[in-house]
Amino acid sequence: MTAPTQPADRSQAHPAAQAHPAAQVRPAAPDLLYSDVEDDLRAAVRDLLADRCPPGAVLTRVEGEQPYDPELWRLLAAELGLAGLLVPEEQGGQGATAREVAVVLEELGGAVVPTPFLGSAVLATSALLRCDLADEAVAGLLGRLAAGTTTAALAVPLSAAPGGDFPATVRADAEGRLTGRVTSVADTPGAGVLVVPAVGPDGPGLYEVAAADASVGVEPFSSLDLTRPLADVSFAGSTARPLPSADAPAALDAALLTAAGLLASEQLGVAQWCLDETVRYLGQRHQFGRVVGSFQSLKHRLADLWLEVVSARAAARAAADALATGSPDAPVAVAVAQSYAAGVAVHAAEEAVQLHGGIGMTWEHPAHLYLKRAKADEIALGTPGRHRATLATLVELPPPN
Structure with a gap:
């Protein structure tokens, strides 16, 4: 009898999978549920955004010259401590994990908030965390980022995907x-x-x-x-x-992998808002003497979209948990999440615009902001096609045509 084939060592397929000490141990099944701490964090972020960043404020902000609201960022970064979630306590941060960051990105995506959270607290911070933390310059910069006194940007194109060559421009x-x-x-x-x-x-x-x-x-x-x-x-x-x-190449790749995996949670937040807002609108809108949401064809479309959003949540949570635990399967989980969640966000936003009818096409309604964010996120940190090709390589399947 032939011995069963051993599964491939996926930690060898992607350098970022080797960056965490726990990568030597095959983890248990991912925990897709939210903890009490994560629920409390979500509530705090959601309350602040509802108070300081309603859709009207976002529309006003994007029409101005200043990209962010400095006071809102101060509250998010310093008061709630979100800028330093990934930074160890020794460097002045919160010492949290990718799971907590994913919850924050869900809420930021659900409000399409103009903040430098992804660029500074995720991309730049993740790259710095793979540097020598004993170095004074690295530790000092991380401390300033965690305190929210400055922000940083990782100088790579937003379309850069994990697994690529080190940039030489x-x-x-x-x-x-x-x-x-x-x-x-x-x-x-x-x-x-x-x-x-x-x-x-x-x-x-x-x-x-x-x-x-x-x-x-x-x-x-x-x-x-x-x-x-x-x-x-x-x-x-x-x-x-x-x-x-x-x-340095491994540090950059780990940062891109972390950001790509967590971007799926932002895309989930976009999709969830679009679904919730469309259900709410169709439950109030009347046509031909009936609530529009009672039409069977619309019920089917919303039910299909709900299933997509639920599946996207599972994929995004799996990616966040794999990154948080240093799982050797993190590259696979990230590729799955980005392959799926990007398309769900775009579909949800398209449905929101269409099912809102004429008002969904106006500048005054925020639906267009969500569609634009979803379309931009679709090419950010690797397109779905790029991640599908990566996934095929990781699991040893022929790449898609």
């Missing part, structure tokens, strides 16, 4: 000066610090650059999603401080 000379250009960087307008992947004389590395440096060019442009500003960033001999890391 920025070069560092022997004195640490940076030259080059990065396009479509998220949350750069308003950031105080840029964490820049660059190739230097000794190979790939991460560098800290003050965004206010005169040699740094930040060129914002109008993107589809007005609630997440993008900018092209250029460096012309910019003074930079190297951030010591044993493996």
